[in-house]
Structure formats: structure tokens, C-alpha cells
Amino acid sequence: MRTTVSGEVVSLTGNGADSAIEVRGLCKSYGETRALENVDFTVRSGEVFGYLGPNGAGKTTTINILSGLLDRDAGDLTICGLDIVQDPVAVKRRIGVVPEESNLYPELSCRRNLEYLGELYGLSRAARRNRTDELLEAFNLSDKKEAPFRTLSRGMKRRLTVAAALIHSPEVVFLDEPTAGLDVPSARALRGLVQTINRNGTTVFLTTHNLAEAEALCDRILILVKGHAVTEGTAAEIRRRVEKATSVSVVFSDHAEVEMLLEACPAVHSASSTEGTWCLEASDSHAALTQIISFVEQQGLRVLEIGTSTTSLEDAFMTILKEDVKREPRP
Amino acid sequence: MNQLTSALFISRKDVESYYGKPPLITWGILFPAVLMLAVYVKDPATYLDVAPGIIAMTLLFGNTSMAAIVVTFEKRSGTLQRLLLAPVTHHTIVLGKAASAAAYGIATSLVITIGLALMLGMTVQNPLVFTIGLVLGAGVFSLLGLTASVLVREVFEAMTLMNFLRFPILFISGVFMPMEALPTWIKPVAMVSPLTYVVELLRFGISGRCYFSSPWTCILAVAGFLALSWSVAGLAFRRNANR
Numbered sequence: 001m002r003t004t005v006s007g008e009v010v011s012l013t014g015n016g017a018d019s020a021i022e023v024r025g026l027c028k029s030y031g032e033t034r035a036l037e038n039v040d041f042t043v044r045s046g047e048v049f050g051y052l053g054p055n056g057a058g059k060t061t062t063i064n065i066l067s068g069l070l071d072r073d074a075g076d077l078t079i080c081g082l083d084i085v086q087d088p089v090a091v092k093r094r095i096g097v098v099p100e101e102s103n104l105y106p107e108l109s110c111r112r113n114l115e116y117l118g119e120l121y122g123l124s125r126a127a128r129r130n131r132t133d134e135l136l137e138a139f140n141l142s143d144k145k146e147a148p149f150r151t152l153s154r155g156m157k158r159r160l161t162v163a164a165a166l167i168h169s170p171e172v173v174f175l176d177e178p179t180a181g182l183d184v185p186s187a188r189a190l191r192g193l194v195q196t197i198n199r200n201g202t203t204v205f206l207t208t209h210n211l212a213e214a215e216a217l218c219d220r221i222l223i224l225v226k227g228h229a230v231t232e233g234t235a236a237e238i239r240r241r242v243e244k245a246t247s248v249s250v251v252f253s254d255h256a257e258v259e260m261l262l263e264a265c266p267a268v269h270s271a272s273s274t275e276g277t278w279c280l281e282a283s284d285s286h287a288a289l290t291q292i293i294s295f296v297e298q299q300g301l302r303v304l305e306i307g308t309s310t311t312s313l314e315d316a317f318m319t320i321l322k323e324d325v326k327r328e329p330r331p
Numbered sequence: 332m333n334q335l336t337s338a339l340f341i342s343r344k345d346v347e348s349y350y351g352k353p354p355l356i357t358w359g360i361l362f363p364a365v366l367m368l369a370v371y372v373k374d375p376a377t378y379l380d381v382a383p384g385i386i387a388m389t390l391l392f393g394n395t396s397m398a399a400i401v402v403t404f405e406k407r408s409g410t411l412q413r414l415l416l417a418p419v420t421h422h423t424i425v426l427g428k429a430a431s432a433a434a435y436g437i438a439t440s441l442v443i444t445i446g447l448a449l450m451l452g453m454t455v456q457n458p459l460v461f462t463i464g465l466v467l468g469a470g471v472f473s474l475l476g477l478t479a480s481v482l483v484r485e486v487f488e489a490m491t492l493m494n495f496l497r498f499p500i501l502f503i504s505g506v507f508m509p510m511e512a513l514p515t516w517i518k519p520v521a522m523v524s525p526l527t528y529v530v531e532l533l534r535f536g537i538s539g540r541c542y543f544s545s546p547w548t549c550i551l552a553v554a555g556f557l558a559l560s561w562s563v564a565g566l567a568f569r570r571n572a573n574r
Contacts, residue, residue, distance in 0.1 A: 067416055069573045092418040103409030107348050119340040120417040164413075 020045045020172050020203040021066065026075035028061055028227075035061045037227045039075070043172075048194070048204040050218030052211070054321060058227040059207040060100060063174050066205075067097045080171050093121065096165030096173040100180065102157040106150035110141055110160050113149055114167055121168035128167075135163040139193065155186030162193060172203045179210060191217060211314045223317065225324045239311045242319040246285035247309045250278045250292060253302035264298065265291035277305075285310070334423040341414070341427025342434065349401050350435040359397075359439035363389040364446060371451060382453060383533035384506035386443055390436045390468045391497060391526055398432035398476030399489035406484065411572060421568040422561075428477055429564070433469035440465055453537065460546045461536025467553040468529035474560035481571040500524045505531070510542035525556035 021043035028036040036058045043049040053059050064070035066077065068084045068091060077084065084091045104113045111132055118128035136142045139159045144152060152160065158178060165173055175194065179187035187210075194217055198204050208214050214221055215235045222232040231238055248268070256278070258271050267287035268280045282288030285308050296303055311319075349355060367385050371378040405411035414424055444461075447453040455461050479492045501507075503517050504526035513521060521527045528549040535541040535549070543549055 064573075069412065069415055089418045089420065092416065097416050099409065099412065101409055103413045105344075105348060105410050105413075106408060108344075116340065116344050117413075117417065120337055120414075120419060122337075122418070 018045050019043060020047075020080060021049075021205065022076070022078045023062075023066075024076045026062070026065065026077060027073045028058070028065060028070070029073055035227050036065075036072075039224070039227070039229045041222050041229060041232060043203060043205055044220075045171075045203055046198070046201055047219040048198050048206060048217050050214040050221035051205060051207045051224065052209075052214055052221055052317065053207075053224035055209075056226070057224040059224060060176055062224075063097065063099075063176050063205070063207065067095060067174060068092060093168065094171045096168070096170035098158075098162050098165045098173065098175045098178055100176045102161040104149045104157070104161060104164055107148055109146045109148055110136060110152070111145045113160065114164060117164050117167045123168065131167055131169075135166060138196075139163045140189075153186075155182050155189070158182060158186070158190060159193070162190065162197075166197065166202075170202065172205060173197060174205045176207050177209065178206070179208065179213060187213075211312070211317055215313045221313075223320055225321060228324075230320055230324060235313050238320075239313060239316045242311065242316040242323075246282050246288070246311075248278075248280040248282055248285065248288055248292065249305070249307050249309075250280065250303060251276055251305040252278070252296070253304055256295075256299060256301060260299070261295060264295040267291055334420055335426075337417075337419045338423045338427035338430060341419075341424060342431040345401060345428065345431035346434065350397065350431055355397070355435070356439065359389070359393045359435065360442050362392070363439075363443050367443065367447065375451075378451065379453060379538065380509055381507060382447060383537055384504075384530050386440050386533050387464075387468060387504075387526055387530045388501065388506055389440050389443055390465065390529065391472050391501075393439050394432050394436035394469055394472035395476035395479070395493045395497060396490070397435055398428060398473045399480040399493060400486055401432070402428060402477055402480035403483065403486045403489050406480070406572075415573055421572065422565045424572070425474070425477060425561070425564045425568050429470060429473040432473035432476060433466070436469040436472065437465050440469075455537055456539040457536045457546075459536075460532055460550075463550060464529055464532030464536055464553070467550070467557055468525070468532070471525045471529070471553060471556045471560050474557070474564040478560070478564045478567045481567045481574075484574075500526045503527070505542070509534075525553055528552040528556070 019042045023039060023041050026036050026039040039058070039062065051059055051062065061070065065072045066079060066084065068088045071085070079091050080094045082091045082094070105116070108116065114132040114135060115128050118131060123131060136145055139162065141156060141160060141163070144156060149157065149160065162175070162178060178194065179190050182190065191213060194204060194206070206214070206217060218235065220232065220234055221238060223230050223238070231241060233241070258273070261271055262268060265288060267282045267284050268291070269283060270281040272279050280288065280292070363385050367378070367382065370381045370385070402411065405414070444455065448455070475496065476493065479489045483489050483492060503521045504524045505513060505521065506526065510518070510521065510527070510531065531541040531543055532546055532549045532553065535546045541549065
């Protein structure tokens with residue numbers, strides 16, 4: 001169980017049986033700086049789990065601990081039922097990691113990079129060749145097969161780095177800001193590939209600063225702020241937790257009195273009109289729309305245009321960050 | 332998957348990426364070849380006294396430098412992290428990296444040796460002891476280079492760190508003069524330098540005589556240094572490779 005920034009208690013959804021990653025009480029400090037403080041979460045098998053937070057929140061530290069690059073100070077964690085400290089080689093066989101910066105061998109060709117990693121993961125010669133060809137094809141890099149990695153564009157480098165993480169068909173893939181710095185077509189193509197990887201049954205652990213991307217890709221999201229997990233759930237759940245008002249914009253066929261409007265629509269708590277367009281703030285959008293329709297009928301008006309705007313994940317994220325700042329200092 | 336096979340793949344990749352490149356091979360051979368030529372021109376009668384020392388020095392500088400450069404470069408480019416993410420142990424990485432650096436050192440030293448044999452008529456009386464000296468020495472010096480490389484971030488830092496070790500031991504290890512000719516007070520210090528034993532093994536291999544009563548003393552001493560360097564390098568990798 002965890003208390004969110006809004007004060008509500010959110011149940012951890014993992015049940016252990018179908019979880020790909022289980023993290024309990026994870027702590028890590030760099031000297032006096034606490035990078036991770038008692039972080040708990042569960043990633044279910046086959047889901048895309050978004051791990052979001054501002055710079056310095058502890059996202060990469062978490063990935064480095066989970067992938068065995070960094071030792072934790074405290075906490076229990078298992079990946080596919082195995083502990084990375086007790087059995088690092090077995091865990092590394094089951095995971096693939098795409099770090100924030102592409103880290104393949106610049107002097108080696110795309111094909112040789114993949115084949116070399118295939119060698120390290122114990123693939124047979126035939127399996128290496130087949131898997132390399134399959135990945136180069138899937139990632140649209142077949143025509144760059146013999147090109148040295150350093151000569152590729154940034155988008156191609158990211159694609160090959162993702163392909164490299166999949167050479168051994170891992171059960172879990174960690175993607176650390178995979179689309180950072182990519183142009184729109186490259187980022188879109190990479191998001192499509194992430195969806196394909198996930199559809200094929202691979203669990204995806206994704207960090208990103210692009211909240212629209214997180215919303216589009218992730219089944220569930222955890223928001224980390226200064227090393228603390230502050231909320232977790234689906235994008236819709238997180239939005240709802242911080243949602244305070246829905247904005248309704250309406251254009252009536254004729255003039256309406258603001259006092260009468262507010263009296264007829266108790267769900268609307270503020271109303272203003274600019275050049276015939278009403279902007280109404282409502283705590284409950286469903287109730288507000290029902291009341292507005294009743295008001296229109298009573299007044300003999302017609303609705304020419306109507307629309308609602310709800311809190312985006314980005315709005316929710318910003319609200320969570322602001323609330324977290326207000327909550328400081330932590331005990 | 333056998334970790335030994337993984338070490339072999341790591342070595343092969345390093346030879347392909349770094350050690351097999353012509354500029355590196357040339358660099359490794361030119362310096363000792365020119366030095367040897369200078370010694371020969373100065374006094375053709377005594378060049379054989381210095382030859383084992385220069386071959387050992389080729390190993391020392393070639394292996395420590397290249398191992399340190401390769402690992403520091405891979406740390407900077409992030410490719411060492413890629414290796415750390417693979418299902419291999421730290422000791423497998425150390426073995427793979429050290430083996431490729433050692434192969435480079437042995438190859439360049441052999442080129443110098445063959446050059447001396449063909450051009451100046453040098454003979455190797457005991458090829459087995461000579462080879463053991465080359466292999467053990469290359470192992471120790473490669474592991475020293477690897478250890479230095481993971482303790483620092485930049486190549487120049489690794490070189491500076493190595494120079495603190497390399498230059499002092501050059502003067503105390505019988506490289507430029509036989510052990511017998513070293514001042515008495517230096518001799519006890521020479522006994523704690525792995526280079527001393529490597530030089531004496533190579534000297535025994537070339538001339539059939541060495542400072543110690545038996546080449547076995549040197550073999551055991553260098554093997555001891557090898558075991559120590561292996562442990563230290565493994566520990567250094569585990570603690571510092573990802574920093």
C-alpha cells in the first residue's frame with residue numbers, strides 16, 4: 001500500500017505470480033544524496049510499465065540496479081523470480097536493456113554488432129545469423145547491414161540499440177528514454193516497434209519524458225519524484241486522482257444570463273463568457289453536461305457548439321510535482 | 332554458455348576492433364625495434380645482454396598501455412557498459428580483455444625476437460622457457476593495465492597512473508643491465524618487481540643462463556604476480572567498471 005500525493009492510499013497491484021519485476025523497499029544513496037527511498041512497485045508480465053519522473057528522480061538509477069550495473073543499498077527485488085545480486089548471469093539472460101545513450105560498438109557493422117552480442121548471449125552460429133537478419137529486417141536496417149554503427153543516423157542508432165537488446169529474445173526489456181532526441185518520424189517508428197515487441201509477449205519497462213508517449217504506450221504508470229514513488233496506476237487513474245475541474249466550453253444560440261446559468265447548473269462552479277463562448281468550470285463533467293442541457297431546454301435555447309477538456313497526463317504530472325514540492329521536507 | 336567461450340568472443344572482438352589494426356601493430360613494434368637497433372649500433376658485442384630487457388619492456392609498455400587505452404575508451408563510449416549488461420561475469424570480461432591485450436603483446440614481442448634472429452643472428456636456446464616468460468609476463472602486464480583503466484576515467488589518467496609504476500620498475504628490474512651489475516641496494520627492491528622475473532626468464536630462454544639458480548624460481552614468482560594481478564583486476568572491475 002502506498003499513500004499518494006493526494007492523500008489517498010493506492011493498493012499495489014502485483015500479486016507475485018504473474019509479475020515480471022517485483023521491487024520492495026528499494027533504497028540507493030550516492031554519498032549524502034538519496035537517489036531512491038523505499039521504492040515499491042510490481043511490473044506484470046506482458047505489460048508496458050511506464051516509469052516517469054523529472055530529471056534526477058531516480059529512473060536511470062532504478063534501471064541500473066535492476067540490470068545489475070549498480071548495487072542497491074537496501075530492498076528486495078526479483079526479475080522473472082530471480083535476484084540480480086544472487087544470480088546476475090541468469091537475470092541478464094532474461095533481460096534486455098536499451099540505455100539512454102546508444103552504446104554499441106562504433107567501429108563494428110550493424111550485423112557484426114548484433115552477432116557479437118548474440119555470441120555473448122550464447123546463441124548458436126545459425127541462431128545468431130537468423131536472429132540478426134530477422135531483427136535487421138524488423139527494424140528496417142537491412143540495407144545498412146554492413147555499415148559501421150558510427151555512420152548511422154541518430155534514429156537508426158536508436159533502432160539498432162533496441163534491436164541489440166532483443167538479440168536473445170528477452171522476457172523483459174528496459175527502455176531508458178528510447179525516443180529522446182529523435183525526430184517525429186523516427187520517434188513514431190520506434191514507438192510502433194515498442195508496441196510490436198510488447199505484442200510479442202515481452203514485458204516493457206519504459207522511462208520517458210514524453211507523457212503523450214507514455215499515455216499511448218503504457219498499461220500502467222508509476223511517477224517517481226526525488227527518489228520517491230508518489231503514485232501508480234493507469235494513465236486514466238492518475239489523471240482522475242489529481243483532476244479537480246473539467247472545463248466545458250459552450251456556444252448558445254442566444255444570450256444567456258450568468259446568474260440563471262449558475263443557478264440551474266449546480267455542478268458548474270464558475271462561468272465566464274468571451275465573444276459568445278462560455279467557459280464553464282465543473283467539478284463533475286457528466287452532471288454539468290446534463291444540467292446544461294436542462295438549462296438550454298428551460299430557456300428555449302439551442303447549443304451551437306459544446307466541448308469539454310479534461311486533465312491531460314501532463315497536467316496531472318505537473319500537479320503531482322507541485323504537490324510534492326509543497327509536501328517537502330520529507331521525514 | 333561457457334564463460335570461457337564468452338571470454339574468447341570478447342578477445343576476438345577486441346583483436347578485430349583494436350589490436351589487429353595496422354597503426355597499433357606498427358606502434359607496438361617500431362619503438363622497441365628502434366631502441367634495439369640503437370643498442371646494437373652502439374655495441375654489437377653486448378646487445379644480447381640488453382635484448383631480453385627490451386623484449387620484456389615491449390611487453391610491459393605494449394600491454395599496460397593498450398589494455399588501459401581500450402578499456403578507458405570503452406568506458407567513455409559506453410560499450411563497456413554494454414558488456415557489463417551481457418550475461419558474463421566480471422572475471423570473464425577481465426579474462427577476455429586481458430587475453431586480447433596479452434596476445435597483442437606476445438605478437439609484437441615475437442616480431443622483435445624473430446627480427447633479431449633473422450637480422451642479427453640471435454638464437455633462442457630454450458624456446459619453452461622463453462615462451463613461458465612471454466605468456467606469463469603478458470598476462471601480468473595486461474592485468475595491471477586493466478586495473479589502472481577502471482580506476483580512472485580518462486586515457487591520460489590511466490597513462491599517468493601506469494607511468495608511476497612502469498618507469499621505476501624499468502630501472503630496478505635488470506632491463507638495461509644484467510641483475511649481477513645492479514647496485515647491491517637495488518637488488519632486494521628488484522625482487523618485488525614482476526618485470527625482474529620476466530626479464531630473467533627471457534634471458535634464460537635466449538642465453539640459457541639467468542641471475543637465479545633455476546628458471547623455476549622466476550616461473551613461480553611471475554605466476555604468483557599473475558594470480559595477484561588477476562584478483563586485483565577482478566575486484567577493481569567489480570567495484571569500478573561502471574563508474
